[in-house]
Amino acid sequence: MKFTLSFFAASLPLAWASFKPGCESAPWDSEIDFWNTKYTSSDALPFAPEYNNTFVRIRNRQRREIILHCTNEAPQIEISPDHEPLIVKVPVENVTALDGYSQHLIDMLGMSSSIKRVQEQSTSSCIRGLTRENNTYEIDNWSEAPETEVTFHDDAAASGDNSRVLIYNDGRYAPLHQLGYIKLIGMFFGMEEQADAIYSAIAANYRCAAAQVQDMAMNNDYPSGAFISAYQKEEDSLSLFQNDYWTVLSTDAGSRLVNVSSDGSGDDVNVATDSEIFVKQSWAMIDTTQYRSGQRPIDRVDEAAWEDLSDVPTGIYAVKHDNVWLSDRQTNRNLTHNFFARGPARPDLVLRDLISVVKPDFDESYTKTFLRSPDNPDDFDAQRRKSDTCIASDATISSLGLTECTLPDWAGGYHSSGLSANAYNPAAADDEVASLALSGNGSGLSTGEKAGAAIGAILGAAAIAGAVFAAFWFKKRSARRNAHKQREVEEGKIGDKTSISSIGS
Template sequence: MNMLRFNGFKCLLVLSILCYLTHPVLSDCRDATFDVNFDYFPDKVYFDNDIGTSNSGFNVTYHNNYVILTNKYTSETYVLYCTATQPAVTAATNYIQVPVTNVVVSDRSFISFLEILGEEKTSLKYVDDKKTITSPCLQKYNYLSDNFNYANTSLVSSVDVIFTNKPSNTGGKYVTISYDEDTPALQKAEWIKYMSLFFNKTAIANEAFDKIRSNYFCHLDNLSKVPNETKKSIAWVSLESDKTFTIKSSSFYPNVTSDAAAFLLNPQITTDLSVDDLKQYISGAYIVIDMSDLVAQYSTLDAWKNLFGYNQTSDLPRFLKEKLLFRTHKLLNSNGNDDWSESSASRPDLILQDLIAIQYPSYQKDYVVNWFNKFAETGDEVVISADKCNDATFGLPKTDFGTCVPTKFFGDGRNNSGIQIMDVGRNEGNDKHNKDGDSINNDKKENKVKPGVIIAVSLVGSLLLLGLGALLLAVSRRKYRERFVKLRDEPVVQMDSVKEVKEVKV
């Protein structure tokens, strides 16, 4: 009986070790045989119902070995699965095995999302045009291919997924990311969760978005006490290809402008404006932000004045006199391509801080504006080059998004005309903001758990488990031997005792 008990213990120990070593894990789930009892997606995308994040543009439905992902704007549905065997889902046509490792992006604004996830080094293979990239590390290593031939079916079949901003009739590997000027700032950033599902990195996406969102609302709350009488008006304008003008009013602009404690200049007619109409509408704006896509020859202040009808210096509005005309071209690469188009979608917290800074420089005295350059001043641009690459964080998930300290800020007491109309007292805590990571220009020192450490910890854990099993095995064998020896020797001792007693009686 004891021998059987011991053999049973050994079998259980061996089976436990084998289960530990062979149980499917996320790192190798692409080759795993489907286990109905194993959840291949333990980290779930979650959503908050606060203002600005309640209308996510996609739905996620989880099953043990696959995820159903739906873009609500395009009605595209994808089945993401993480096993060697493709699941059978009713009415599904688009299947993508995850995690993907060979990715194409047709819109460079997606690059910053991949950088946050830490996939820009290993998974990103093709971009639309390498010359437009502002990411310092992607400039430095220059391993990407561009001019992807979407008509080449063999080339398309060789990649895992193609992230695009326009729906494709062919479906399959084309995945649409649906944000534009009608998408509020935080809702744009939330698409990182959508993209993370293709890399099994939802935990990283959740954490990153939570930090960005938390900072955003912190700054919004800090300026919530600015009196309406001292709020400034901001006009976002654009010169269109047909030579008409637009005053931007799509959802993104009133959303982020209001959150920055300002009023959006939004007349009844905002499109197809003549130059005279535009000048009339924006004459009273405190700040004007030009979003025009200007070619190099028209990207000087004098050329801009001529295009926008301000070539007569005697009739300049206040925003030009006080150098409060901005463009989103502060960060540029050596080819003149702006970083706003590449990075702003993923960082609404920095957009908000930039807007606050150009109105109230005293709010964060040491804050460095990322994207809004003073167009009325020369030399306000910063060229992003390959030597700005932080090799230590290249290809790793980004975790440093800065911090925001809750404080009370009441503005500057000046009205939209710049006249001091009230005493707001002493604003608190201005120097506590702009911690490391608040600005793209800051050197970021990120505390990362290195892959070598993770591997070492895993090996130590495995060795400890095996050692524990060996120890239990040794203890069990010793107890068995002691029991066997005791049972074997005990009768001999008893017989010797009987013999001695008999001899005494004789």
């Protein structure tokens, strides 16, 4: 059975309050369970909720607990003083969002108007517009802002403010695991249903693309050995990203990361030499560095400027074949791109960008969201200060702009693409796959190129509203075909053993 994401979008539930009417006036230890929607341990969450009838205790991977309650009376429960818990009555009205990632998640919930305090230079066009109109205030003007109930931030080293909630955005989580933070933030607004619907729609978009990559690899129609390096320049060396976030993304895109750390070269490499594995095996390079060039009016980095600023040897494969990509396509007037702020909130678009690098004809109608070639500095999506770009509360799903995508016939249920590298066959190894940069087989992008074997893309599909019926219907129709495909993959798939370091993104 083939179907598109529009089927899922149409079947998403409407949002309603997280808790039943009457909770506010109820005693904190009421025997009535007021929670309409609960997240379970089976969900892909970077936090752990434990529900009571009128409150929920949240372990947020940090020392302090978070306790959200819907009663006027705060819960009188025993709390360890060492944890310095944050206790908040929900739903909140005004918040502080110090990092761009949290700002984008709140805007995706249609709650951007609740953000009253931010740091300087937000990468969100919406938040910049609200700041311009004095509805949101940057740090120098916080005295003019109303009080806020909670602060979201991504600085693990920050301490001293018990109203802060740490939102990790350092690459430790796989893409769809990272996206789970939209559910945590949604809990503060009493919007669990809405947050879950947004998560499910994005996960469906992601998994459909990953499943299509897997299907093409199974049919020998996807480039094998298109190794990717994602990195950021820091002074005289490059920090290579080999964390969960990038490792899962690369394998879901039918590629793999150039594995520097496992070869004894460490996580940082010298950019002035071409003797490193990084420059020898990189078939494509994703440069996430924030470059600044020229005087005002600011010039965006072009190919010549990039070669000078990056110090990457120009004779290597990725550079010679124009297979270098900068992550600054979405840029504001201060030349600040939003890849690290918006990318984790839209992993489906990051995945599509990577797939379009590996196989441009995968979807010829797709326009890259974050990546652009250094030889095309005019390719950009300007992030202007316009509040009319803020997402309306009744358009949170439609504003996602989900990509039209048809699942392969064999993809009929929930799988772990987006959550773990090579999730379809993690026991396999791809050591026999050589980088196209070493083989010299051209770009490796012809439609009929033989892949040899599937190389780490993940069997994926969307487990959201409507999928249960679809999977049941499909199971009866294609049990034999699914079993046949499974045997083919088990006999032919070559996986990935890319090691992972703790470098953050």
